[in-house]
Amino acid sequence: MSVSTRSIEGALAEIVGRERVSAEPRLLVAAAIDGRPPRWVVSPGALEQVAAVLALAHDEKLAVAARGSASALDLGRPPARLDAVLDMRGLTRVTEDNPDDLTVSVEAGITAGALAARLAARHQWLPVDPPGWQSRTIGGLVATNAHGPLRARYGTLRDLLLGVRFVQAHGVSTWGGARVVKSVTGYDVPKLMVGSLGTLGVLTELTLRLHPMPESELTWLAAFPSAAAAQAFVACVLDSTLQPSRVELLSGAALRACAATPARAAVAIAIGSVEAAVRDQGALVEDFARRAGGGAAVAPATFWERYDRAFARGDGEMVLQVASLPSRLADTVDAIERGQEGLGSGAAVMITGCAAVATLRVTLTGAELEGAARFIERLRAFVGDFGGSVVIQSGPIALRAGLDPWGPLDPATLALMRALKDEFDPHRVLNPGRFVGGL
Numbered sequence: 001m002s003v004s005t006r007s008i009e010g011a012l013a014e015i016v017g018r019e020r021v022s023a024e025p026r027l028l029v030a031a032a033i034d035g036r037p038p039r040w041v042v043s044p045g046a047l048e049q050v051a052a053v054l055a056l057a058h059d060e061k062l063a064v065a066a067r068g069s070a071s072a073l074d075l076g077r078p079p080a081r082l083d084a085v086l087d088m089r090g091l092t093r094v095t096e097d098n099p100d101d102l103t104v105s106v107e108a109g110i111t112a113g114a115l116a117a118r119l120a121a122r123h124q125w126l127p128v129d130p131p132g133w134q135s136r137t138i139g140g141l142v143a144t145n146a147h148g149p150l151r152a153r154y155g156t157l158r159d160l161l162l163g164v165r166f167v168q169a170h171g172v173s174t175w176g177g178a179r180v181v182k183s184v185t186g187y188d189v190p191k192l193m194v195g196s197l198g199t200l201g202v203l204t205e206l207t208l209r210l211h212p213m214p215e216s217e218l219t220w221l222a223a224f225p226s227a228a229a230a231q232a233f234v235a236c237v238l239d240s241t242l243q244p245s246r247v248e249l250l251s252g253a254a255l256r257a258c259a260a261t262p263a264r265a266a267v268a269i270a271i272g273s274v275e276a277a278v279r280d281q282g283a284l285v286e287d288f289a290r291r292a293g294g295g296a297a298v299a300p301a302t303f304w305e306r307y308d309r310a311f312a313r314g315d316g317e318m319v320l321q322v323a324s325l326p327s328r329l330a331d332t333v334d335a336i337e338r339g340q341e342g343l344g345s346g347a348a349v350m351i352t353g354c355a356a357v358a359t360l361r362v363t364l365t366g367a368e369l370e371g372a373a374r375f376i377e378r379l380r381a382f383v384g385d386f387g388g389s390v391v392i393q394s395g396p397i398a399l400r401a402g403l404d405p406w407g408p409l410d411p412a413t414l415a416l417m418r419a420l421k422d423e424f425d426p427h428r429v430l431n432p433g434r435f436v437g438g439l
Helices: 008-016 025-030 047-059 112-120 138-144 189-193 227-238 252-257 275-291 303-311 326-343 369-384 397-402 411-424
Strands: 040-042 064-067 084-087 094-098 103-107 161-167 173-177 202-209 216-224 244-251 265-273 295-298 318-323 348-354 359-365 389-394
Touching: 008 040, 008 047, 025 040, 047 064, 047 084, 047 161, 047 173, 047 202, 064 138, 064 202, 103 112, 112 138, 138 202, 161 189, 173 189, 216 227, 216 275, 216 303, 227 244, 227 265, 227 275, 227 326, 244 252, 244 326, 252 303, 252 348, 265 275, 265 303, 275 295, 303 348, 318 369, 326 348, 326 359, 326 369, 369 389, 369 397
Parallel strands: 040 084, 064 084
Antiparallel strands: 094 103, 103 202, 161 173, 161 202, 216 265, 216 295, 244 265, 244 348, 318 359, 318 389, 348 359
């Protein structure tokens, strides 16, 4: 569709309605990504409108970024171009609900909190809990592959996403995956979309695998005199018959942020099952903690709420995702804490993360920019020796513009990702420049 004889803004208004298109300076500044404001903010109210907006953007060579709750806009590089922000928060319908099959299909703009409230009435849940999860949209969680403590048992959204409807860069709506749990046909498009940061397509509808909520759940906080002792405890847990839903490592600073009993290091381990099984497994947790040189006690019922509040993003924080190995967990924690000295006076480091897979979340507060860059480079060199990685999940523009947020990448892997981008979005309409390698 050519708009050579009328304004692009007018064409957008014809698609979504005049009240859903804004070029008001105040709103454009609020919608800026890394200080770059768009020319328009467009708020579609139906899936078909998303497709029509992208078709127009493709024809007019516009750059479009989809936005949900705006909680991960500083993930990745600053955008190379930005013409329109596509605000997806108006797409909140539950399009298909199958309680007996433990599946649900939702539009991308529904928040995880709203979905959780609907599912709780029938004692089911989507076990995804990154900090601040309740206010985040399902589409945004998928696009950023966000995860939290529950990944210890339930995996990430790559494991929970069954099917996805997305709009390609040229405006064609496409479905990939399935609406049922068992499906063996077709290319696994959903996994391709998870974590792609909206650079391969705009997510509009998602089919999710649900789980029954446990009848009973308790959390034990196991405290230790060292990270090495915490690692030994985790090894015992993983080598046992225990079935924890969360195995979350917390540094001493992280414990203080949660108003928990002080310790050098701790592991918060949650058990969810029938009441008798929870009690029996809890006795094993306490035994394993003693064997590792620490002690475990039942945490307050509000522990995970306090955890969520403590690690929801704060102003001025830098957040890193560090991928290590369970066998190098203590070494990695020690390397992180040693590096704190170079961050500047007044800087603080908090470490949390899924100890079962050694994926850590490192929060830096009060860090000087140059010191933080050196800290990241040294940490990348350390974990890189055994195949680990460090991703800057959030931080100031100057840090992410001067230091690759994604870190080093194997050339063959980058070539494959570039080929996928060329296939899905050859004209660089979708979120150009923000993903790995400037894709």
